[in-house]
Amino acid sequence: IAEDGYRLWLRYDKIVNSKLLYTYLNQVNTIYFPAGTPVLDAARQELLSGLEGLLDKKINTDNNASASSLLIFTKAHAPLNLPALALKYEDLGKEGFYINSTKRSIIITANTDTGILYGVFHFLRLLQTGQSLEHLDITSVPRIQHRILNHWDNLNRSVERGYAGISIWNWHTLPEYIDQRYIDYARANASIGINGTVLTNVNANALVLTKDYLLKVKALADVFRPYGIKVYLTARFSAPIEIGKLSTADPLNDTVKAWWNAKAKEIYQLIPDFGGFLVKANSEGQPGPQSYQRTHADGANMLADAVAPYGGIVMWRAFVYSNASPEDRFKQAYNEFKPLDGQFRANVLLQVKNGPIDFQPREPVSPLFGAMPKTPLMMEFQITQEYLGQSTQLVYEAPLFKEVLETDTYQGGKGATVARVIDGDLHHYPQTGIAGVANIGNDRNWTGHPFGQANWYAFGRLAWNYELSAAQIADEWIKQTFSCDTMLVATTQKIMLSSYEAMVNYMTPLGLHHIMGTGHHYGPAPWITNAGRPDWNPVYYHRADTVGLGFDRTASGSNALAQYAPGMQQRFMDVHTTPEAFLLWFHHVPWNFKMKSGRTLWEELCYRYNSGVAAAKVMQQQWNTLERRVDKERFKQVQMLLAIQVKEASWWRNACLLYFQTFSKMPIPRQYEQPDHT
Ligand code: GCW
Numbered sequence: 001i002a003e004d005g006y007r008l009w010l011r012y013d014k015i016v017n018s019k020l021l022y023t024y025l026n027q028v029n030t031i032y033f034p035a036g037t038p039v040l041d042a043a044r045q046e047l048l049s050g051l052e053g054l055l056d057k058k059i060n061t062d063n064n065a066s067a068s069s070l071l072i073f074t075k076a077h078a079p080l081n082l083p084a085l086a087l088k089y090e091d092l093g094k095e096g097f098y099i100n101s102t103k104r105s106i107i108i109t110a111n112t113d114t115g116i117l118y119g120v121f122h123f124l125r126l127l128q129t130g131q132s133l134e135h136l137d138i139t140s141v142p143r144i145q146h147r148i149l150n151h152w153d154n155l156n157r158s159v160e161r162g163y164a165g166i167s168i169w170n171w172h173t174l175p176e177y178i179d180q181r182y183i184d185y186a187r188a189n190a191s192i193g194i195n196g197t198v199l200t201n202v203n204a205n206a207l208v209l210t211k212d213y214l215l216k217v218k219a220l221a222d223v224f225r226p227y228g229i230k231v232y233l234t235a236r237f238s239a240p241i242e243i244g245k246l247s248t249a250d251p252l253n254d255t256v257k258a259w260w261n262a263k264a265k266e267i268y269q270l271i272p273d274f275g276g277f278l279v280k281a282n283s284e285g286q287p288g289p290q291s292y293q294r295t296h297a298d299g300a301n302m303l304a305d306a307v308a309p310y311g312g313i314v315m316w317r318a319f320v321y322s323n324a325s326p327e328d329r330f331k332q333a334y335n336e337f338k339p340l341d342g343q344f345r346a347n348v349l350l351q352v353k354n355g356p357i358d359f360q361p362r363e364p365v366s367p368l369f370g371a372m373p374k375t376p377l378m379m380e381f382q383i384t385q386e387y388l389g390q391s392t393q394l395v396y397e398a399p400l401f402k403e404v405l406e407t408d409t410y411q412g413g414k415g416a417t418v419a420r421v422i423d424g425d426l427h428h429y430p431q432t433g434i435a436g437v438a439n440i441g442n443d444r445n446w447t448g449h450p451f452g453q454a455n456w457y458a459f460g461r462l463a464w465n466y467e468l469s470a471a472q473i474a475d476e477w478i479k480q481t482f483s484c485d486t487m488l489v490a491t492t493q494k495i496m497l498s499s500y501e502a503m504v505n506y507m508t509p510l511g512l513h514h515i516m517g518t519g520h521h522y523g524p525a526p527w528i529t530n531a532g533r534p535d536w537n538p539v540y541y542h543r544a545d546t547v548g549l550g551f552d553r554t555a556s557g558s559n560a561l562a563q564y565a566p567g568m569q570q571r572f573m574d575v576h577t578t579p580e581a582f583l584l585w586f587h588h589v590p591w592n593f594k595m596k597s598g599r600t601l602w603e604e605l606c607y608r609y610n611s612g613v614a615a616a617k618v619m620q621q622q623w624n625t626l627e628r629r630v631d632k633e634r635f636k637q638v639q640m641l642l643a644i645q646v647k648e649a650s651w652w653r654n655a656c657l658l659y660f661q662t663f664s665k666m667p668i669p670r671q672y673e674q675p676d677h678t
Contacts, residue, residue: 002633003631003632003633003634004444004445004633005444005445005446005450005453005633005634006184006444006445006446008184008188008446008453008457008481009128009188009191009453009457009476009477009480009481010050010184010187010188010191010480011053011128011480011481012049012050012052012053012054012124012128013053013054014053014054014055014056015054015055015056015127015130016483016484017130017484020130021055021056023133024054024055024127024133025055025057027069027070027101027106027133028051028055028059028069028070028106028133029059029060029069030059030060030061030062030067030068030069030070031047031048031059031060031061031062031068031069031070031071031072032061032062032063032064032065032067032068032070032071032072032073032079033047033061033070033071033072033073034063034073034077037113038225038226039113039114039116039117039225039226039227039228040074040113040116040117041226042117042190042226042227043072043113043116043117043120044072044120046117046120046121046124046187047072047120047123047124048061050124050127051124051127054124054127054128065079065081065082066079066081068105069104069105069106070105070106070107070108071105071106071107071108072107072108072109072116072119072120073107073109073116074109074110074111074112074113074115074116075089075109075110075111078109082107083102085098085100085107085109086100086137087100087109087139089111091139091141092110092111092115092139092141093111093141093142094111094112094114094115095110095112095114095115095118095141095142095193095195095228096110096111096115096118096139096140096141096142097109097110097115097116097118097119097122097138097139097140098110098119098138098139098140099119099122099123099136099137099138099140100136100137100138101133101134101135101136101137106123106133106136108120108123114195114228117190117227117228118140118190118193118228119140121190121191121192122138122140124191125191125476125480128479128480129475129476129479129480129484130479130484140464140465142193142463142464142465143419143423143464143465143466144422144423144432144433144434144463144464144466145431145432145433146195146196146275146313146349146378146431146432146433146434146435147193147194147195147196147433147434147460147463147464148194148195148196148197148198148232148275148315148433148434148435148436149189149194149196149197149198149383149435149436149437149438149440150198150202150278150380150435150436150437150438151167151169151197151198151199151200151201151438151440152201152202152203152384152437152438153167153168153169153199153200153201154167154200154201154203154205155171155200155205155207155208155213157169157170157171159201159441160201160203161382161384161386161437161521162384162439162440162441163384163385163390163391163439163441163448164391164439164440164441164442164443164445164446164447164448164452165441165442165443165448166441166442167441167442168181168182168185168440168441168442168446169199169220171213171216174215174216174219174220175215175216175218175219176219178219178223181442182220182223182224183223185440186223186224186226186227186229187227188456189227189229189460190227190228190229191460192456192457192459192460192461192463192464193460193461193463193464194229194459194460194463195228195229195230196229196230196231196232196275197224197229197230197231197232198232198233198234198278198315198435199217199220199231199232199233200233200234201234202234202278202279202280202286202317203280203284203286204234204235204236204279204280204286205236206236206238206239206242206243207243208233208234209233209235209236209239209243209263209267210243211266214266214267214270214271215270217231217233217270217271218270218271221271221273221274225273230273230274230275231271231274231275232274232275232276232277232278232315233267233277233278234277234278234279234280235277235278235279235303236286236287237249237279237281237286237287237288237289237299238287239263240255240256240259240260244259244263246259248292249287249291249292250289250292250294251289251292251294251298251299251301251302252292252294252298252302256302257302257305257306260302260303260306261305261306263306264306264307264309264310264312268307268310268312272310274307274310274312275312275313276307276312276313276314276315276347277303277307277312277313277314277315278314278315278317278351278435279299279300279303279314279315279316279317280317280319281296281299281316281317281320282296282320283317283319283320283321289302295340295343296316296320296336296337296340297340297343297344299316300314300316300344300345300348301343301344301345301348304344304345304347304348305345307347308345308347312347313347313348313349313431313433314345314347314348314349315348315349315350315351315378315433315435316344316348316349316350316351317350317351317380318333318336318337318350318351318352318353318366318368318377319333319352319353319358319380320332320333320336320337321333321535323533323534323535323536327558328551328553328558328560329356329357329535330356330357330553330558330560331356331367331558331560331563333352333356333366333368334356334366334367334368334371334563337350337368337372337375338368338371338372338563340375341371341372341373341374341375342374342375344375346430346431347431348375348376349375349376349377349378349431349432349433350368350372350375350376350377350378351377351378351379351380351433351435352366352368352369352377352378352379352380353366353380353382354366354379354380354381354404354418355404356560357513357514357541358387358514359382359386359387359388360387360508360513360514361387361388361400361503361504361507361508361513362400362403362504362508362511362513362581362582363513363585364407364572364582364585364586365404365407365409365418367560367563367564367568369409369411369418369421369422370409370410370411370412370416370418370421370426370565371409371411371563371565372427373426373427374427376424376429376430376431376432376433377421377422377429378422378432378433378434378435379404379405379418379422379433379434379435380435380436380437381397381401381404381434381435381436381437381459382436382437383397383436383437383438383439383452383455383456383459384437384438384439385397385439385452385455386521387514387516387521388503388507389503389507389522389645389648390448390521390522391439391447391448391449391452392449392641392644392645392648393449393503393641393644393645393648394449394451394495394496394499394619394638394641394642394645395451395455395499395500395503396451396454396455396458396470396474396496396497396499396500397455397458397459397500398454398455398458398462398470398473398474399470399497399500399501400500401458401459401462401466402462402466402469402470404418405417405418405419405422405462405466406418406419408567408568409421409564409565409568410564410565410566410567410568410570411426411565412426412565413567414567416565419466422434423466434463436456436459436460436463438456439452439455439456440456449641450634450637450638450641451496451638453477453481454473454474454477454481454496457473457476457477458470458473458474458477461473461476470497471493471497474492474493474496474497475489475493478492478493478496482629482630482634483629485629487625487626487629488626488629488630491622491623491625491626492623492626494622495619495622495623498615498618498619499619501615502612502615502616502619502649503612504581504612505608505609505611505612505615506609506612506613506615506616506649506652506653507524507612507652509605509608509609509612510580510581510583510584510601510604510605510608511550511580511581511582511583511584511585511586512541512542512549512550512584512656513541513542513584513585514538514540514541515538515541515542515656516538518531518532518536518537518538519531523648523651523652523655524651524652524655524656524659525538525655526538526539526542526544526655526656526659526660527539527659542584542660543588544659544660544663545663546663546665547588547590547591548588548589548590548591548593548601549584549588549589549591549601549605549660549663549664550583550584550585550586550587550588550589551584551585551586551587551588552586552587552588553572553585553586553587554572554573554586554587557588560586561573561586572585572586573586575587575589575593580595580596580604589601591663591664591666600666602660602664602666603669603672605657605660606657606668606669606672607669607672609652609653609656609657610653610672611672612649612652612653613646613649613650613653616642616645616646616649617646617649619642619645620639620642620643620645620646623635623638623639623642624639
């Protein structure tokens with residue numbers, strides 16, 4: 001059978017290591033797992049089918065706990081005569097779980113059915129990754145409450161910035177036809193702790209809020225519920241006009257408020273656990289409260305009031321900028337939202353992209369993080385690789401996510417990492433969240449590039465526990481997705497861990513940003529000057545001239561730096577001490593500026609572009625050594641894609657260096673064309 005990648009990381013093939021298999025068979029010979037609720041039934045079914053695959057044997061279940069070696073139960077249904085457990089159920093919260101093994105038995109327990117579901121997936125992961133089941137003592141609790149995928153899927157099934165086919169939501173055949181893919185989607189998400197999904201594009205279509213579509217949404221919500229996943233929708237701000245026949249969408253107008261209240265009521269009647277709304281307002285042409293001289297807070301609060309009686313939330317996006325404003329685009333979101341701190345309802349979260357511009361290969365963190373103590377800020381990462389080579393390039397994003405989460409904002413002093421902002425630790429937010437713009441489509445392997453799956457996986461794992469390392473997540477993912485073969489794991493992990501920096505080097509080294517082809521954002525186009533709006537032009541961002549390169553955002557320039565806390569300003573203020581990875585984000589640097597390496601800026605740029613290309617070639621060579629260790633189909637797919645990647649890395653280097661050379665007027669040093677890259 002062809003391995004088409006459909007099964008993602010939930011492959012459950014028979015364990016090859018026979019010694020390990022034998023040990024597991026002894027440890028898991030009889031299971032006590034009373035179920036009977038939809039979530040527990042889903043968990044039980046997953047466990048049994050997973051074990052049957054991995055162990056190549058149907059495992060018995062028994063209603064007698066003392067006759068079983070694997071015991072799974074919620075707090076309320078703990079079997080009698082159990083030896084005392086070394087856990088405090090209070091510590092597990094609503095979603096956490098506890099796994100413990102003694103000589104006699106293994107237990108998985110939690111307060112809730114959902115906790116059990118997560119515990120079961122974790123247990124299966126232990127077997128899939130070949131870990132010992134002895135002396136287990138695992139307490140696992142998510143750090144962030146709302147862990148959500150954002151689909152930018154349109155109702156006609158096109159996907160904005162989607163590179164893996166069309167939308168997986170088949171609105172035409174819903175609600176009657178339930179594609180197996182919906183169930184497998186839910187399983188995959190539950191296995192990594194994702195507990196919410198926004199089905200529709202933030203560039204929203206109000207039609208999804210009409211009765212016919214809501215029935216389809218309900219059908220999906222019913223499929224996802226047993227997997228602990230809530231459904232959310234994007235709310236088009238002008239919906240009261242478009243589908244409600246009102247003449248205004250003014251958030252302070254009583255008829256408008258009543259319309260949204262009634263709409264919320266209608267939705268909750270169909271979907272009692274509906275999550276709430278995600279809104280892009282007054283951004284890139286989307287309607288919003290400012291069209292009525294109201295603020296973002298007015299708009300968000302109106303929707304928040306509509307869903308509050310049912311426990312719903314509103315995720316209001318902070319991605320706003322306008323070319324009508326003379327301000328550096330970097331500064332605009334902060335300028336608009338910072339003054340509104342404290343004005344939002346308790347069930348509003350402000351969803352902030354990781355960086356101030358737009359999902360660039362490497363961005364400094366948004367200055368909003370840490371700057372709004374009275375407003376829950378949630379993270380928006382982009383899993384789909386809009387500016388990162390889309391679905392032809394292997395770019396493992398966990399290092400990017402980690403870099404952002406670990407960045408110190410210095411708000412209120414040292415140690416105020418972005419992670420501590422969004423998990424609520426720093427400002428005691430009442431609700432916390434993290435969103436990832438999905439890279440999922442209806443391709444056989446879901447994500448187009450087989451390694452796109454790793455980014456979906458990494459997002460979920462980090463949303464649950466951002467302390468996991470990128471290496472650890474890669475290790476797990478490879479073992480579950482390919483195999484536990486030592487060489488394969490080691491080599492693939494090397495490829496993944498080098499891919500992020502390689503891509504940054506051959507696309508936008510040293511803090512260059514937004515120099516991709518305008519519109520599609522694929523491939524280099526630093527020369528473009530007529531993108532339709534000045535703030536979409538690459539030349540706006542790189543500012544190359546005969547003097548040098550980069551965007552001065554210090555006090556002598558746009559002074560965006562002033563939006564950060566003093567500690568952060570310190571980091572980027574001085575051209576001599578700014579980390580070189582961010583140099584051109586904050587400084588216009590002379591071509592012959594001396595870099596840490598001793599090279600000039602121009603030479604360093606040449607060196608970086610070339611080492612990016614060299615690193616892509618190394619990735620390709622490393623993959624080629626795995627031919628006999630990977631199934632034919634996926635080996636070949638990745639091989640073909642890496643050939644594209646190497647070609648495109650050179651394209652990026654050649655295009656950018658030749659273009660920037662027209663300003664630097666300096667030769668490209670021969671020795672950097674083949675840098676030693678081991
Ligand atoms: O990254 C840009 C994209 C748009 C997107 C927008 C946003 C959904 O180019 O396609 O629109 O950001 O995040 O709202």
